[in-house]
Amino acid sequence: MPSSDLILLHAPSVYDFRGHSILYGPVSDLVPSTPVFEMYPIGFTTIAEYLERHSLRVRIVNLAVRMLGEPHFDVERQIAGLDAAMFGIDLHWLPHAHGSIEIARLVKRLHPCTPVLFGGFSSTYFHMDLIRRPEVDFVMRGDSTEGPTLELAQYISSGGAAHPAPNSVEANQLAAIPNLVWRDSENNPHVNPLTYSPENLDGILLDYSYVLQAVVRYRDLASFIPFRAWLKYPITAALSVRGCRYNCVTCGGSACAFAQLHGRQKPAYRKPEDLANDIRRIGRFSRGPVFLLGDIRQAGDEYADRFLDAISGYQKPVLLELFDATPPGFFKKVARALPNFIVEISLESHDDAVRRAFGRPYTSAAIEKSIDEALEAGCQRLDLFFMTGLRGQTYESVMETVDYCGRILARYAARGETRVIPFISPLAPFLDPGSRAFEEPGRYGYHLRCRTLEQHRQALLAPSWKYVLNYETEWMNRDQIVASTYEAGRRMNLLKAKYGIIDSAVAEATDRRIAKAVALSKEIDLVMALDDPEVQHARLRALKPEVDSANLSTVCDKRELEVPLAHTGVNLVQAAHVVAQEWWKGLTRTVGQA
Numbered sequence: 001m002p003s004s005d006l007i008l009l010h011a012p013s014v015y016d017f018r019g020h021s022i023l024y025g026p027v028s029d030l031v032p033s034t035p036v037f038e039m040y041p042i043g044f045t046t047i048a049e050y051l052e053r054h055s056l057r058v059r060i061v062n063l064a065v066r067m068l069g070e071p072h073f074d075v076e077r078q079i080a081g082l083d084a085a086m087f088g089i090d091l092h093w094l095p096h097a098h099g100s101i102e103i104a105r106l107v108k109r110l111h112p113c114t115p116v117l118f119g120g121f122s123s124t125y126f127h128m129d130l131i132r133r134p135e136v137d138f139v140m141r142g143d144s145t146e147g148p149t150l151e152l153a154q155y156i157s158s159g160g161a162a163h164p165a166p167n168s169v170e171a172n173q174l175a176a177i178p179n180l181v182w183r184d185s186e187n188n189p190h191v192n193p194l195t196y197s198p199e200n201l202d203g204i205l206l207d208y209s210y211v212l213q214a215v216v217r218y219r220d221l222a223s224f225i226p227f228r229a230w231l232k233y234p235i236t237a238a239l240s241v242r243g244c245r246y247n248c249v250t251c252g253g254s255a256c257a258f259a260q261l262h263g264r265q266k267p268a269y270r271k272p273e274d275l276a277n278d279i280r281r282i283g284r285f286s287r288g289p290v291f292l293l294g295d296i297r298q299a300g301d302e303y304a305d306r307f308l309d310a311i312s313g314y315q316k317p318v319l320l321e322l323f324d325a326t327p328p329g330f331f332k333k334v335a336r337a338l339p340n341f342i343v344e345i346s347l348e349s350h351d352d353a354v355r356r357a358f359g360r361p362y363t364s365a366a367i368e369k370s371i372d373e374a375l376e377a378g379c380q381r382l383d384l385f386f387m388t389g390l391r392g393q394t395y396e397s398v399m400e401t402v403d404y405c406g407r408i409l410a411r412y413a414a415r416g417e418t419r420v421i422p423f424i425s426p427l428a429p430f431l432d433p434g435s436r437a438f439e440e441p442g443r444y445g446y447h448l449r450c451r452t453l454e455q456h457r458q459a460l461l462a463p464s465w466k467y468v469l470n471y472e473t474e475w476m477n478r479d480q481i482v483a484s485t486y487e488a489g490r491r492m493n494l495l496k497a498k499y500g501i502i503d504s505a506v507a508e509a510t511d512r513r514i515a516k517a518v519a520l521s522k523e524i525d526l527v528m529a530l531d532d533p534e535v536q537h538a539r540l541r542a543l544k545p546e547v548d549s550a551n552l553s554t555v556c557d558k559r560e561l562e563v564p565l566a567h568t569g570v571n572l573v574q575a576a577h578v579v580a581q582e583w584w585k586g587l588t589r590t591v592g593q594a
């Protein structure tokens with residue numbers, strides 16, 4: 001009997017990135033991951049917890065983080081040593097189009113009789129492309145797959161065939177699993193109806209104590225770590241919603257995309273009291289901040305009030321996202337409940353027209369009011385995010401965005417205020433499949449350069465992020481998107497130094513990295529213009545050491561995003577305590593049932 005019913009594998013964006021020379025650029029500067037996108041999706045944790053709750057054993061192996069952390073980590077050996085009834089691989093974000101498929105091929109070669117399941121948003125979108133691949137046995141569609149994944153895992157663990165004969169009893173069993181895409185023994189694909197789409201998040205539990213227990217059970221902390229720097233900066237996520245009310249044109253998590261891909265007509269919210277409990281549970285073992293995914297006001301003011309009542313008194317840092325301007329008094333309530341709160345706002349552009357064209361409903365003036373109120377209420381810091389590559393945005397408009405940030409910073413500096421921190425990064429590498437811009441690029445002023453899964457997979461191997469981008473806009477081509485991003489990053493960095501947001505040594509280091517990335521980008525352009533592919537390849541290989549050293553924190557220092565805390569880290573004593581408690585609860589439950 002295999003030691004796990006399901007092993008969830010997370011691949012790096014490009015497999016094997018260690019051998020390729022790719023200038024990733026600033027694509028991951030504003031997320032905790034490196035450009036390898038080693039952070040596994042939150043669904044890994046909810047699926048694992050759900051299956052474990054139903055007496056199956058699930059292990060998470062973050063191959064990407066292992067490959068990053070251990071230069072000689074042998075992926076094949078690791079996979080060969082795994083023992084599961086089924087492997088699950090996420091293709092959630094499209095930047096994993098290369099790595100996920102290569103890992104599936106490896107799994108199939110090393111475990112030819114073990115089924116491979118794909119899931120995630122991009123898997124849902126490209127389910128037909130995936131199911132035709134020999135290394136993929138199943139695809140689970142939808143935004144909430146805990147229930148159907150349990151059914152499939154139970155079927156496989158009880159000896160069910162991955163590809164049963166048409167019209168057999170087993171084929172009927174597979175046909176009854178909602179959202180599942182599968183093949184019969186004659187290679188005919190079957191796409192089951194997408195009927196599993198819970199109206200709320202009551203049934204799922206973002207319970208990291210499962211992760212702690214699994215670490216102990218499999219004696220493998222290294223493979224469970226969500227991203228490289230996590231042990232030093234253990235930021236964790238809490239999930240308030242699946243779906244969104246808004247329709248930002250390039251977002252694969254927008255209302256339109258959820259409706260088209262997952263058949264979701266309205267967002268599914270987590271009960272506010274449960275959400276508060278999720279956060280408190282995280283606080284039992286982690287001293288790090290919790291990022292609350294989804295604006296708590298999205299489900300209405302009553303939801304926000306109930307959540308704030310339930311979480312009241314939680315002392316550790318919580319990052320709140322704002323999708324819209326706030327009504328007067330909102331931040332006073334937040335401050336009373338969460339004395340250590342941080343605010344994240346995506347303004348995208350200084351220009352109301354560009355922001356509106358992107359799908360954000362608020363004006364700069366309205367958000368500036370919200371910023372003032374958040375600061376007055378005592379928010380610990382407030383991050384403002386801007387983007388390049390937007391509809392209606394020119395090179396000049398990007399520079400004006402930086403000028404706007406300069407005015408904002410000057411205004412707050414005059415009050416001795418350094419809590420407002422602007423960031424700018426590109427919309428990269430891909431427009432999300434399912435977003436309005438991806439589906440109707442011409443209507444929204446985008447030119448799509450890749451459409452199929454295979455085109456994206458190939459694009460990811462291009463030698464610099466300029467060539468990876470799957471789009472251009474009517475207002476900026478790829479060269480302009482790249483040039484405006486680097487120049488905006490350079491100017492923003494100088495502004496932050498000028499107004500005391502970062503110290504001069506950090507600013508100088510960032511400036512040097514941007515200059516280096518610009519020079520490398522130009523050099524790669526020259527190599528790409530060569531006719532001889534062999535010479536091209538040799539020149540790119542020669543650039544690899546320099547490219548690798550320019551791949552982290554291009555337009556800002558990643559650490560600028562970190563909440564400065566007196567004590568960060570995972571509280572190991574508390575973590576052990578949580579494991580012991582959960583183990584004891586499990587034992588008493590089992591004894592009670594016997």
Ligand code: SF4
Nearest residue numbers: 244246247248251254
């Ligand atoms: S980017 Fe816009 S559409 Fe996407 S999740 Fe955020 S608010 Fe919703």
